[in-house]
Amino acid sequence: MKWNEHTTGQRIKLxxxxxxxxxxxxxxGLSIATIRKAEQDRGQISLPTLLRLAHVLxxxxxxxxxxxxxxxxxLADDRTTLRELxxxxxxxxxxIGxxxxxxxxxxxxAAGWDAYRAGCIGVAGQLAASCVRDAATALADATEDRRRTARGPLADAYRLSAYVANQLGARDLAYAAIGHSADQARQGRDPVREASVASGRSWIYLRDARLDDAEHTAxxxxxxxxxxxxxxDPVxxxxxxxxVTFAAVVAARQGNTAAAEELLSQGFAVAARLGRDVMVNGTAFGPASVTAQAVGIAVSTGKAGKALRLAGSVDDWSSLHQAAQNRLQLDIALAQCTTGQYDTCLDTLLTVCEAHPEWVRHQTLPGVIAQRAGHATTSRSRKIAKIIGATLA
Structure with a gap:
């Protein structure tokens, strides 16, 4: 029996x-009744509950x-990319090499990071592999007075490799690549780059359900x-x-709502000082981006109504890169689902799935949302299930 043919309750038991x-x-930290209800497939499992189960399991x-x-x-192409990377x-x-x-x-x-942020994980992986090789060659060829500068691009190429590996579920490679990135950033004596690498490591911990490590590193x-x-200095x-905003996300996943709110308030304060979204290494931060993260935090802490209000407070999300816009739409879809707007939720989810199928395949939320709202409209549910590769019970 294939894994996706089991019910969610059966998968938890296994x-x-x-x-x-x-x-x-x-x-x-859940009740016995909640565990039994989940394993007997009685009712929908909330995202906070799924997060706790994933962490312990x-x-x-x-x-x-x-x-x-x-x-x-x-997919075969993903395996080939991962092997080369x-x-x-x-x-x-x-x-070597x-x-x-x-x-x-x-x-x-730059094209590799653009591809990654656009959700083209396979293309990003191919470019990351060639850039790691080229950056390592440049470092080996650099004169002593230029070696510190040459370490920066190599750190970035290793970090991109780690992100691709993490999206493809290759956690060992993700840890190795982010470790090499940290080493290069440290030897390059670049505190801003070191902070970016630490944040990247925290994200890997988060996807690996190592929440305590994710919180400490963030x-x-x-x-x-x-x-x-x-x-x-805007940069x-x-x-x-x-x-600090990503640290708020980690705190929310830990169930520490008070810490998440405090960190998020710091993020909003910095965004207010900037007054606009500022691009740093291809990633924007400012009023729009911190609000997008606040939407996700509100959803994960069970405040779906607040999430929808926050989402409606911003008219222009264009400063966010495509993957961030996609993630925001998934958070909105989950909030719509939680508030019983099942048809609207499936419309939002299907739009993202059809526009960016490669990105969606590597995400967790589409399966969660589709499981919870899939009964609303059969035709749309089938389309979503086909794109994300899941059987909806």
């Missing part, structure tokens, strides 16, 4: 293994809802570059604002 229901309840939400198997089934990351870290003629790869690295990413009261302000 993932639980020898752990008793009582032990699972204690570990998640050491799994992704997408595995619990059947969007992917415990060992992710990938893995070989390149490990070889260059060992100094860098005895070539250096080439200019700046445009390719905190280190923003405290290391906290601006002074008189600091007016530093935007970088700090982005990282």
């Amino acid at each position: 993932l639980r293994g020898a752990v008793t229901q009582e032990e699972l309840a204690e570990g998640t 050491g799994s992704d939400i997408s595995v619990i809802v059947g969007q992917q198997a415990p060992r992710r089934a990938m 893995s070989r390149t990351v490990h070889d260059t870290a060992a100094g 860098t005895d070539r003629e250096p080439v200019d790869f700046a445009d390719d690295l 905190k280190s990413s923003y405290t290391s570059i906290e601006p002074t009261y008189g600091d007016r 530093r302000l935007a970088t700090y604002g982005w990282h």
